[in-house]
Amino acid sequence: xxxxxxxxxxxxxxxxxxxxxxxxxxxxxxxxxxxxxxxxxxxxxxxxxxxxxxxxxxxxxxxxxxxxxxxxxxxxxxxxxxxxxxxxxxxxxxxxxxxxxxxxxxxxxxxxxxxxxxxxxxxxxxxxxxxxxxxxxxxxxxxxxxxxxxxxxxxxxxxxxxxxxxxxxxxxxxxxxxxxxxxxxxxxxxxxxxxxxxxxxxxxxxxxxxxxxxxxxxxxxxxxxxxxxxxxxxxxxxxxxxxxxxxxxxxxxxxxxxxxxxxxxxxxxxxxxxxxxxxxxxxxxxxxxxxxxxxxxxxxxxxxxxxxxxxxxxxxxxxxxxxxxxxxxxxxxxxxxxxxxxxxxx
Amino acid sequence: xxxxxxxxxxxxxxxxxxxxxxxxxxxxxxxxxxxxxxxxxxxxxxxxxxxxxxxxxxxxxxxxxxxxxxxxxxxxxxxxxxxxxxxxxxxxxxxxxxxxxxxxxxxxxxxxxxxxxxxxxxxxxxxxxxxxxxxxxxxxxxxxxxxxxxxxxxxxxxxxxxxxxxxxxxxxxxxxxxxxxxxxxxxxxxxxxxxxxxxxxxxxxxxxxxxxxxxxxxxxxxxxxxxxxxxxxxxxxxxxxxxxxxxxxxxxxxxxxxxxxxxxxxxxxxxxxxxxxxxxxxxxxxxxxxx
Numbered sequence: 120x121x122x123x124x125x126x127x128x129x130x131x132x133x134x135x136x137x138x139x140x141x142x143x144x145x146x147x148x149x150x151x152x153x154x155x156x157x158x159x160x161x162x163x164x165x166x167x168x169x170x171x172x173x174x175x176x177x178x179x180x181x182x183x184x185x186x187x188x189x190x191x192x193x194x195x196x197x198x199x200x201x202x203x204x205x206x207x208x209x210x211x212x213x214x215x216x217x218x219x220x221x222x223x224x225x226x227x228x229x230x231x232x233x234x235x236x237x238x239x240x241x242x243x244x245x246x247x248x249x250x251x252x253x254x255x256x257x258x259x260x261x262x263x264x265x266x267x268x269x270x271x272x273x274x275x276x277x278x279x280x281x282x283x284x285x286x287x288x289x290x291x292x293x294x295x296x297x298x299x300x301x302x303x304x305x306x307x308x309x310x311x312x313x314x315x316x317x318x319x320x321x322x323x324x325x326x327x328x329x330x331x332x333x334x335x336x337x338x339x340x341x342x343x344x345x346x347x348x349x350x351x352x353x354x355x356x357x358x359x360x361x362x363x364x365x366x367x368x369x370x371x372x373x374x375x376x377x378x379x380x381x382x383x384x385x386x387x388x389x390x391x392x393x394x395x396x397x398x399x400x401x402x403x404x405x406x407x408x409x410x411x412x413x414x415x416x417x418x419x420x421x422x423x424x425x426x427x428x429x430x431x432x433x434x435x436x437x438x439x440x441x442x443x444x445x446x447x448x449x450x451x452x453x454x455x456x457x458x459x460x461x462x463x464x465x
Numbered sequence: 466x467x468x469x470x471x472x473x474x475x476x477x478x479x480x481x482x483x484x485x486x487x488x489x490x491x492x493x494x495x496x497x498x499x500x501x502x503x504x505x506x507x508x509x510x511x512x513x514x515x516x517x518x519x520x521x522x523x524x525x526x527x528x529x530x531x532x533x534x535x536x537x538x539x540x541x542x543x544x545x546x547x548x549x550x551x552x553x554x555x556x557x558x559x560x561x562x563x564x565x566x567x568x569x570x571x572x573x574x575x576x577x578x579x580x581x582x583x584x585x586x587x588x589x590x591x592x593x594x595x596x597x598x599x600x601x602x603x604x605x606x607x608x609x610x611x612x613x614x615x616x617x618x619x620x621x622x623x624x625x626x627x628x629x630x631x632x633x634x635x636x637x638x639x640x641x642x643x644x645x646x647x648x649x650x651x652x653x654x655x656x657x658x659x660x661x662x663x664x665x666x667x668x669x670x671x672x673x674x675x676x677x678x679x680x681x682x683x684x685x686x687x688x689x690x691x692x693x694x695x696x697x698x699x700x701x702x703x704x705x706x707x708x709x710x711x712x713x714x715x716x717x718x719x720x721x722x723x724x725x726x727x728x729x730x731x732x733x734x735x736x737x738x739x740x741x742x743x744x745x746x747x748x749x750x751x752x753x754x755x756x
Binding site for chain 1: 504548551552553554555557558559561562563565566568569570572573576577582583676679682683686723725726728729732733735736739740741
């Protein structure tokens with residue numbers, strides 16, 4: 120409890136400093152804050168957009184969190200979700216005749232597989248070649264971006280548009296007709312995958328704290344040596360954890376391609392993978408906390424998107440400053456915990 | 466004859482493209498040998514590129530931009546040191562947050578200064594460098610190599626990353642050594658960025674580092690955290706980059722190689738290099754460990 124309070128304080132400190140920065144641009148921080156709030160929650164339409172950012176952030180937050188639990192730093196969620204989204208689009212474009220219930224399932228399974236593979240590779244390299252997963256996943260993000268843009272532009276481009284995006288997937292691949300959340304927020308990309316994301320977070324919580332596999336994963340993360348002596352294969356666990364992380368990030372294909380857009384658009388992700396790091400950090404890697412943290416970050420992102428219109432000097436890039444300062448505010452919490460533990464010793 | 470022309474052009478392009486990487490990986494070496502993980506190199510470079518271009522533009526002189534980039538780099542390096550050394554924030558998390566922060570701050574500043582979203586005005590040719598950063602980078606490698614081997618302070622740096630306890634026992638403050646090393650790391654990496662905006666290009670554009678901070682880190686790991694091998698790794702990556710530019714639009718058997726395949730070449734080289742060849746590369750023992 121105390122820990123999450125500290126995190127909230129770090130969040131507030133980061134947000135406050137970011138808002139104070141707007142003085143330099145000649146703006147009133149309070150006014151900017153009101154714009155953020157109004158633009159994130161002001162109407163059903165705004166809320167729908169906020170939720171449509173929340174969903175991929177839950178997936179990415181879970182992806183980073185499961186890596187952390189195994190002692191791994193997954194900076195590759197961005198690449199994993201890119202590969203998964205392209206895969207979903209490719210399946211949908213190349214096999215348009217598959218009938219409805221099977222079609223989205225097929226595309227989703229394919230994207231989970233590819234996202235998982237994109238996570239498995241750095242996991243394998245870490246386990247067997249000792250390569251640091253941070254560097255490898257960052258490189259794989261660049262490779263994924265290149266491959267995805269080649270696929271979207273050269274292999275299955277959209278014939279009706281000049282934008283860098285793939286053709287539309289077959290209509291059988293979309294579950295819009297059965298989507299209650301999409302009906303609740305008309306004209307926004309919010310869709311049923313939000314419900315799936317919440318279920319996934321709960322499943323992840325059960326997996327981590329109620330199953331043997333989850334225990335093994337956390338054991339490797341908290342004390343590899345003890346885990347090894349306890350007969351847990353560290354290599355296997357690292358690979359499984361990274362593959363699961365990749366699959367979690369890969370779920371973004373569900374919310375983006377199958378749930379709303381019906382295609383892969385180059386640059387659709389405003390760095391969901393990196394904001395996922397902030398989400399996991401804010402949630403202290405607790406899957407249920409990820410839901411709340413993703414909602415906060417989603418609201419910030421949506422809120423900042425209106426800064427372009429509402430102010431003359433501040434652009435939507437400002438959301439990056441806010442997010443970064445929040446991460447720093449939360450990361451610096453370690454200092455207060457350190458001080459407290461020292462005081463206890465004396 | 467034409468073959469030699471192409472070859473020499475490729476070699477020169479390699480050296481030019483290696484310049485930012487060399488500065489950044491030497492910066493990374495300072496920080497990591499002192500025991501502090503540094504994934505914030507990308508942001509240090511961006512700060513250098515931005516401040517270098519802005520100062521160079523207002524002063525109308527590349528050297529002023531160069532010095533301003535150094536000053537700004539030292540400042541952001543010190544800020545990073547504050548977070549990871551004094552406030553004990555997680556080093557990788559802080560590093561990624563710095564990258565995000567700078568990616569947001571630069572468009573914020575250019576909007577105020579130039580009413581643009583991340584780009585600075587172009588510098589005229591006579592206000593840009595022609596070869597100087599390349600020379601300075603080579604000099605830096607030589608100086609750092611000698612410094613690490615021959616001086617007492619060089620040994621302090623190595624001990625801060627390997628045996629901080631031993632350094633403490635001999636009466637030297639590990640904290641101070643790390644502060645100095647991380648601060649200098651910011652300065653060197655910022656020169657890497659400034660060599661992008663003042664030497665390879667004519668202005669600072671959004672995200673102009675394009676992952677070079679991470680490539681520099683990979684070169685450092687590939688080079689076993691030593692200056693000369695890291696320098697060689699920078700040359701290798703720069704060569705992949707130069708070849709990448711050369712190969713764009715080249716036809717092989719009537720088929721054009723997709724430009725994206727060529728662009729990801731350096732990253733694939735990096736992964737293969739890291740996974741395949743470094744073998745017994747061992748990071749400094751105390752890397753990432755708090756005091």
